[in-house]
């Protein structure tokens with residue numbers, strides 16, 4: 001027999017696959033038409049009808065390779081963000097790009113810095129690249145941004161071996177964020193050769209006054225990389241499109257490892273159309289904000305600790321009841337996300353649903369917690 005685990009390169013040997021949560025296909029079968037899916041931070045308002053239409057048109061040319069350059073989408077993104085196409089690399093979801101940054105820039109002798117309770121993909125990316133992961137402690141649970149990124153701790157985790165840092169703003173699974181002024185000061189203190197990836201997967205949802213996207217800092221900081229996705233506020237999780245914005249030289253190196261047709265034709269068309277549908281985006285963002293505030297208020301009224309969130313999910317503390325609550329919710333056909341894998345065995349991450357979905361969740365929780 002071949003021991004494939006041992007045959008793998010060192011970084012892969014100790015690696016465990018990304019945990020996507022419950023087997024949703026099996027659960028959908030068990031709860032036909034009634035499953036409430038609040039486990040994956042998908043958009044409760046669906047994709048733009050214009051994106052669906054564009055994908056349907058692209059379907060007529062399914063036998064043709066997609067544009068390997070993704071030119072139309074890149075030009076639309078360049079206009080949207082006020083950057084050049086040479087500042088953009090497209091990914092099969094931003095997950096792909098997050099993995100590739102470590103693959104490209106961090107090797108066995110290097111360190112990658114991320115935060116405790118940061119998005120799980122950062123640790124996977126570092127480990128797969130064979131690099132050492134240096135985890136900075138997060139803010140404590142009592143902080144105004146419970147378990148959120150501590151920028152000072154992240155700075156302190158930088159060593160002479162650090163090549164790359166991953167920050168999420170806002171962060172998943174905590175929902176917390178850091179302010180624009182704090183980040184500007186942080187970036188000024190990071191050594192110029194250390195690459196800083198700021199994952200802004202939820203940026204479109206944000207309206208906190210102190211928040212600022214890192215995008216305007218790109219021009220002055222060649223070591224800054226910002227990732228975005230069409231999976232969340234744009235509602236295209238099934239299409240798999242994300243992108244990174246960075247210095248053209250950084251993008252050029254990333255292009256060397258990008259598989260030439262990594263974003264498929266349906267996804268390219270859908271993303272471009274979704275980007276052009278500001279009305280649909282705004283409706284999803286507004287609906288989410290309203291429902292998030294209502295859901296958080298209802299949960300807090302029961303005495304539950306709910307972390308502040310600028311995303312489409314809430315991190316909720318259930319303490320010793322967490323596992324039981326989760327199991328009881330599943331039994332009732334309501335999927336939320338256990339986050340024990342993040343070291344948060346006392347919390348559940350709950351995607352903000354539609355008013356109807358949240359009502360079903362609250363009715364079930366009321367019974368379970370009674």
Ligand SMILES: *Cc1c(COP(=O)(O)O)cnc(C)c1O
Pocket residue numbers: 041092093094095096119168171172199201228229230231232237240241242
């Ligand atoms: C959902 C999410 C992503 C996006 O993943 P895609 O591969 O673009 O679907 C990236 N980062 C964070 C923090 C996320 O929550």
